[in-house]
Amino acid sequence: MNDKSPSGIDPFxxxxxxSGTGMAFMAMCxxxxxxxxxxxxxxALPYVIFGIGILTIxxxxxxxxxxxxxxxxxxxxxxxxxxxxxxxxWGWFRS
Numbered sequence: 330m331n332d333k334s335p336s337g338i339d340p341f342x343x344x345x346x347x348s349g350t351g352m353a354f355m356a357m358c359x360x361x362x363x364x365x366x367x368x369x370x371x372x373a374l375p376y377v378i379f380g381i382g383i384l385t386i387x388x389x390x391x392x393x394x395x396x397x398x399x400x401x402x403x404x405x406x407x408x409x410x411x412x413x414x415x416x417x418x419w420g421w422f423r424s
Contacts, residue, residue: 338402344393347401349408351389355382356415 338346358381366374393401 338398343398343401343405346405346409347393347396348389349405349410349412350392351385351408353408353411353415354385356412356419359415359419 365377369377396404
C-alpha cells in the first residue's frame with residue numbers, strides 16, 4: 330500500500346514540472362510570431378503553430394523518459410521560471 334515515490338513527487342507531478350521546458354520553448358516561439366506572420370500566409374500560420382506545439386510535446390516526452398528525476402525537477406523549474414520571465418517581458422514591451 331505504500332506506493333509513495335521517494336522524492337515526494339509522483340510521476341505525473343514530475344511530468345507537469347518537466348513540461349516547463351517545453352513551455353519555455355513555446356514562450357521563445359512567441360517572439361517569432363510576428364516574423365512568421367509576415368513570412369507565411371494566413372492559411373498556413375495556424376498549421377505551423379499547431380505543428381510547433383505538437384513537436385514540442387513529443388520532444389518533451391522523449392527527454393522526460395531519458396532524464397533522471399533530479400534533472401527533471403531542476404530543468405523543469407528553470408523552464409517554468411524562464412517561461413514566466415519571457416511572457417512578462419513580451420507583455421511589457423508589446424504595449
